[in-house]
Amino acid sequence: MPSTPPSVTPPVTPPAPWQDTPPVSARVIDAITRIGTVMRAGVWQAAAAEHLPPAQADILDLLAARPEGVRLSWLAEQLSVSAASASDSVSSLVGKGLVVKVKAPDDGRAVALRLTPAGRKVHRKLSQALSFGEDAVARLPAADQAALFEHLLGLIRHLQHTEHFPTLRSCTSCQHFRPGKGNKPHRCQLVDAPLPTAWIRLDCPEHLGTEVTPP
Ligand code: SF4
Incomplete structure (x- = not known):
């Protein structure tokens, strides 16, 4: 009669300490x-x-x-x-x-x-x-500052669509703003000049209101 192999208890994997970490979106809001x-x-x-x-x-x-x-x-x-x-x-x-x-x-x-x-x-x-x-x-390095600013503007734009954010006089909601494409920078039509991301304004006195561009 063949002998029964000894039963093996599977190893218990302890939960990873980061298992309950909230999603990145929640941690971004927490940081802000x-x-x-x-x-x-x-x-x-x-x-x-x-x-x-x-x-x-x-x-x-x-x-x-x-x-x-x-x-x-x-x-x-x-x-x-x-x-x-x-x-x-x-x-x-x-x-x-x-x-x-x-x-x-x-x-x-x-x-x-x-x-x-x-x-x-x-x-x-x-x-x-x-x-x-x-x-x-x-x-922070200049490029990181510009990228951070751009991402925050994007977040504000999304929040404005949820009506949880008051109107801002920012370039992204201005009729003079022409978004850049590819290598072409954004432009401000009021002064007919390029508007690099680092120069986008959050509260511009010359802002001409419009509907927020859908994200
Ligand atoms: S007028 Fe002011 S808010 Fe409008 S695009 Fe030009 S810099 Fe931006």
Whole structure:
């Protein structure tokens, strides 16, 4: 009678420590969120030193790039808050002498909001609080900076299609923008000149709005 071979217990493979790693897409968002949190904490710290709550610091930042003035409704949209909430923050900034209400240049009956010279000074101080982030990016090779910027623009474009991102005055949503093909660079038709990726603007005063190009 043939002998029965001894039973062999299959080896147990321990789970790889990276088995539960979230997908790259989730980790990209995690990385962006962490960077955003650190940057915002830096600004908020500087804002607190100026006795400004975060929302008011954000308003100064939005107004700084728009010397022509903006409407309250636009501010509320950019901050993703209600008009009433934006109005409270603006009233406080007006009371502190950092923002002024003027007649809108395109409609004498409407009100536009602008920074006062004091508001501009405070905004400069808050901007300096972000310089450590800019310095870190500047240490990356120039090609990596350009590639990173291009990928972030692409991500913003996708987010705009989900309506989870406020309108930006960026080249990719501008009627003057002509996307490049192959070796041909993008162009800005307004100045009729090439627009390398590294020069694409995120907040251009000459931006001419249009529908976002489908990704
Ligand atoms: S006008 Fe400004 S936003 Fe429009 S394509 Fe030219 S640089 Fe970009």
